Amino acid sequence: xxxxxxxxxxxxxxxxxxxxxxxxxxxxxxxxxxxxxxxxxxxxxxxxxxxxxxxxxxxxxxxxxxxxxxxxxxxxxxxxxxxxxxxxxxxxxxxxxxxxxxxxxxxxxxxxxxxxxxxxxxxxxxxxxxxxxxxxxxxxxxxxxxxxxxxxxxxxxxxxxxxxxxxxxxxxxxxxxxxxxxxxxxxxxxxxxxxxxxxxxxxxxxxxxxxxxxxxxxxxxxxxxxxxxxxxxxxxxxxxxxxxxxxxxxxxxxxxxxxxxxxxxxxxxxxxxxxxxxxxxxxxxxxxxxxxxxxxxxxxxxxxxxxxxxxxxxxxxxxxxxxxxxxxxxxxxxxxxxxxxxxxxxxxxxxxxxxxxxxxxxxxxxxxxxxxxxxxxxxxxxxxxxxxxxxxxxxxxxxxxxxxxxxxxxxxxxxxxxxxx
Numbered sequence: 551x552x553x554x555x556x557x558x559x560x561x562x563x564x565x566x567x568x569x570x571x572x573x574x575x576x577x578x579x580x581x582x583x584x585x586x587x588x589x590x591x592x593x594x595x596x597x598x599x600x601x602x603x604x605x606x607x608x609x610x611x612x613x614x615x616x617x618x619x620x621x622x623x624x625x626x627x628x629x630x631x632x633x634x635x636x637x638x639x640x641x642x643x644x645x646x647x648x649x650x651x652x653x654x655x656x657x658x659x660x661x662x663x664x665x666x667x668x669x670x671x672x673x674x675x676x677x678x679x680x681x682x683x684x685x686x687x688x689x690x691x692x693x694x695x696x697x698x699x700x701x702x703x704x705x706x707x708x709x710x711x712x713x714x715x716x717x718x719x720x721x722x723x724x725x726x727x728x729x730x731x732x733x734x735x736x737x738x739x740x741x742x743x744x745x746x747x748x749x750x751x752x753x754x755x756x757x758x759x760x761x762x763x764x765x766x767x768x769x770x771x772x773x774x775x776x777x778x779x780x781x782x783x784x785x786x787x788x789x790x791x792x793x794x795x796x797x798x799x800x801x802x803x804x805x806x807x808x809x810x811x812x813x814x815x816x817x818x819x820x821x822x823x824x825x826x827x828x829x830x831x832x833x834x835x836x837x838x839x840x841x842x843x844x845x846x847x848x849x850x851x852x853x854x855x856x857x858x859x860x861x862x863x864x865x866x867x868x869x870x871x872x873x874x875x876x877x878x879x880x881x882x883x884x885x886x887x888x889x890x891x892x893x894x895x896x897x898x899x900x901x902x903x904x905x906x907x908x909x910x911x912x913x914x915x916x917x918x919x920x921x922x923x924x925x926x927x928x929x930x931x932x933x934x935x936x937x938x939x940x941x942x943x944x945x946x947x948x949x950x951x952x953x954x955x956x957x958x959x960x961x962x963x964x965x966x967x968x969x970x971x
Contacts, residue, residue: 573825684932752808840866940961
């Protein structure tokens with residue numbers, strides 16, 4: 551067999567590896583929401599909690615050689631609905647993490663929760679186990695809109711859970727959506743008013759989009775038109791800015807100092823190890839960057855993990871793809887990134903994307919100086935068109951990046967539609 555060695559010119563070179571985060575996927579939900587295209591599965595009967603926790607720990611041990619000695623700066627429990635798991639399970643997982651990797655003393659440890667699974671004692675138990683940030687999937691504070699979204703909680707449960715989360719954790723994200731079926735700008739402002747009443751340090755607002763392989767794709771609801779959606783978005787941004795929140799990322803608003811560190815590591819093209827069913831990883835080595843995907847179906851993941859083989863996919867990110875992957879993430883940040891960060895996080899000089907940056911600048915979608923690359927207001931509004939400029943050339947063969955834009959687990963994947971001439 552002939553061994554093909556990639557020329558040094560085509561391989562990245564890192565002077566230091568990027569920061570490393572840990573993502574832990576818990577795939578079960580009480581009910582599959584009709585708009586959700588994440589790897590989540592409706593609970594049917596008892597969840598195999600103990601078996602899954604053991605598999606997660608074995609998965610982490612499997613991955614140790616690829617991250618050996620590297621400090622983990624943040625941990626994120628995503629799903630699914632991680633708050634379906636018991637306090638004892640979360641405590642055991644975090645104990646296993648601390649015993650196996652150098653966890654930063656001030657590591658941000660986030661757990662996603664659903665108001666429909668709220669119990670005061672349970673949430674307090676998560677805090678005692680080491681979770682120091684909660685992301686609460688409220689979506690709306692109005693019964694009519696929650697019903698339209700197929701959520702399992704009502705407005706009263708949402709408010710009770712939000713109040714308790716603030717009291718127990720302090721560092722809380724309230725997750726809301728807009729452009730919902732039948733929603734008006736007045737509805738959106740009412741949701742925002744309730745959310746601001748809890749004074750959360752972080753708020754996420756995602757525009758509802760119809761994704762393939764969802765019930766809403768098969769049976770589309772009637773959504774607000776583009777003008778109404780834009781009016782809602784503008785109203786949210788103006789009100790949050792007036793209330794002291796910084797719109798630091800496409801869908802994220804935070805009081806200064808409370809930006810989500812885990813997600814910032816994604817946007818800045820840091821490394822992350824993902825364990826659990828369907829979890830994605832992006833890991834850098836001195837001479838390469840790799841992407842990995844775990845088996846998606848929980849039952850199959852458990853079977854493959856028992857065999858010590860959790861990886862469905864393990865591939866090198868090639869030179870022609872890495873510029874797009876960097877920009878796909880970095881351009882979601884309102885303030886962009888430093889010019890030097892491209893070379894630091896990709897291992898290649900910025901000249902790799904010089905042509906595409908020039909085109910984006912000529913179209914008024916980015917502004918570039920010797921210090922930073924940042925999207926303009928026009929670029930933020932037409933973000934998907936801006937990102938598409940960096941897609942690798944087709945050359946007659948579709949790369950995995952062209953076939954499907956890389957989706958970061960635990961991070962928003964909803965890009966704004968539009969067409970830039």
